[in-house]
Amino acid sequence: MGSFQKYYRQSATYKICLGLLEGLEKSLSTFGDIVINGFGVIKCLFKGEISWKEFIEQCNRFGITSLPITLSIVGMTSVIVASQVALEMVKQGGGNFVGLLLTMLIVREVGVIMSGFAIISMIGSSLASEIATMRVTEQIDAIEVLKVSPIKYLFVPRVMAGLVMMPPVVAVASVVGVLAGAVTSNLASGLSYRAFFDSMWLGVYMKDLGVCMLKAATFGAVIALISCSCGYAASGGAKGVGEATTKAVVWSFVAIVILDMIFAIAFFF
Amino acid sequence: MSIEVKHLVKTFDDRKVIDDVSFKVEDGETLAIVGFSGSGKSTILKLICGLLTKDSGEIITSDGDIAMVFQYSALFDSLNVADNIAFALRERKELRNKYTEKEIRRIVSEKLELVGLKGIERKFPSELSGGMQKRVSFARAIVTEPNTILYDEPTAGLDPISSTLIEDYIVRLKEETHAASIVVTHQMSTITRTANRVIMLYNGKVVFEGTPEEMLKQDNEYTRQFVTASLEGPMQMLAEN
Numbered sequence: 208m209g210s211f212q213k214y215y216r217q218s219a220t221y222k223i224c225l226g227l228l229e230g231l232e233k234s235l236s237t238f239g240d241i242v243i244n245g246f247g248v249i250k251c252l253f254k255g256e257i258s259w260k261e262f263i264e265q266c267n268r269f270g271i272t273s274l275p276i277t278l279s280i281v282g283m284t285s286v287i288v289a290s291q292v293a294l295e296m297v298k299q300g301g302g303n304f305v306g307l308l309l310t311m312l313i314v315r316e317v318g319v320i321m322s323g324f325a326i327i328s329m330i331g332s333s334l335a336s337e338i339a340t341m342r343v344t345e346q347i348d349a350i351e352v353l354k355v356s357p358i359k360y361l362f363v364p365r366v367m368a369g370l371v372m373m374p375p376v377v378a379v380a381s382v383v384g385v386l387a388g389a390v391t392s393n394l395a396s397g398l399s400y401r402a403f404f405d406s407m408w409l410g411v412y413m414k415d416l417g418v419c420m421l422k423a424a425t426f427g428a429v430i431a432l433i434s435c436s437c438g439y440a441a442s443g444g445a446k447g448v449g450e451a452t453t454k455a456v457v458w459s460f461v462a463i464v465i466l467d468m469i470f471a472i473a474f475f476f
Numbered sequence: 477m478s479i480e481v482k483h484l485v486k487t488f489d490d491r492k493v494i495d496d497v498s499f500k501v502e503d504g505e506t507l508a509i510v511g512f513s514g515s516g517k518s519t520i521l522k523l524i525c526g527l528l529t530k531d532s533g534e535i536i537t538s539d540g541d542i543a544m545v546f547q548y549s550a551l552f553d554s555l556n557v558a559d560n561i562a563f564a565l566r567e568r569k570e571l572r573n574k575y576t577e578k579e580i581r582r583i584v585s586e587k588l589e590l591v592g593l594k595g596i597e598r599k600f601p602s603e604l605s606g607g608m609q610k611r612v613s614f615a616r617a618i619v620t621e622p623n624t625i626l627y628d629e630p631t632a633g634l635d636p637i638s639s640t641l642i643e644d645y646i647v648r649l650k651e652e653t654h655a656a657s658i659v660v661t662h663q664m665s666t667i668t669r670t671a672n673r674v675i676m677l678y679n680g681k682v683v684f685e686g687t688p689e690e691m692l693k694q695d696n697e698y699t700r701q702f703v704t705a706s707l708e709g710p711m712q713m714l715a716e717n
Contacts (some may be wrong), residue, residue, distance in 0.1 A: 209487070246515040256569075258567060306479060317494075337554075342554075344548060344550060344553075345546045345547075345550040346550050346551075346552055346553070348522075348527050348528065348544075348546065348550065348614075349544070349551075349552070351526070351527060352526075352527065352542070352543070352544045353563060353564040353567075353568070353616075354527050354564065354568055354620075355563070355564060355567040356539070359567075360567055469659055
């Protein structure tokens, strides 16, 4: 029996299963940290504990710093879609629906999800690495020894900034996306701007705009919460900072795709 | 009595890093904790200030703040010197309500003057030398008027002159604040110039307790090996050290 156990423990199957279980354990632990920190943020908000100076700085980071990359990504995505779809639709007699299609696509999906991806790669990664560096250089220990809550000082302003600033960023990016789509459709298929903008409102309702803003706020808060949590749990040195940043980006990507699916089922199914 | 530690035990991964350690530090007294790297010195500080939780034993401290000066200063690199020092005054509710912004600026200036760095309020930590960063971290630690100050290797990585300066400030802060202080260090000059008493740790246990003078007499085989920096003696470096 002993030799069987020894043989089994050296087998590839055992090692793969062990690796999977360890991965699952780590994932559950990360998820637990995110949930606990999320409750911590809500508790601080109910108690009115927020560092306003830090909040304004983080709003600038989320809103202003991220704007060029977000606008570029949403705008270019719109150009890519319009350049492939507009001519074909005009050829098939559906030119009157190009504006509707692109606007619906941008308002419901592209604007918010591509902005989310841009925010994750630019802001989420920087939040995670910043907080992870603070962790490994004992700055977070110093905050705790000074009897200041790291949740209040680090998490609340960042999560709030994500919640508040992501909707305007998505709104501006969506406008830029629609305009880029109109220009591209005109250049690619000769579709008039009037035809594009007339069809824009045929199938886009206030509900779509409301869901878009709600989704943006949720994504902003979730990206900030995941990034802060991954950075906060970092350990070791430079390697730990790198791992925390990677984890933050991967978890944020997965989280917003899952959330997007939930929103789609809840509001449009 | 300002700090009393009784039968403290802390284990990491089945290894007892702190094993039944007890000591007392009175107000206005400085205790030096010495020992090998990895002997649990910094762990004791982290247990006292609440960054780690103990497995068993007691840590009794008098009411009031516990301040800690970290080995690598741990200044907030996104804040300038003034904001670093004023951090607790601005972020802790009870202190924020107690002081106006004008008073906070005055306190920051006073604390900087106390550590000999007047006029550097607007500089960022990255613009300061290691010794200056350490002194700013002293100023940040004492801004809340603590009755206990913990120093984690305050002179590590500094040149001998900067070390002497830091040691002078440790003595000066003790005289100004009358706080109970614990200094974790390897450096003999820091022990002899700042401490009233010394305890030595090996394998998580206290193997010597006495004054710096008694330590230098080398009556104890552990302190003899430490003072002479000899490889021969009862203390053997563990592989993971």
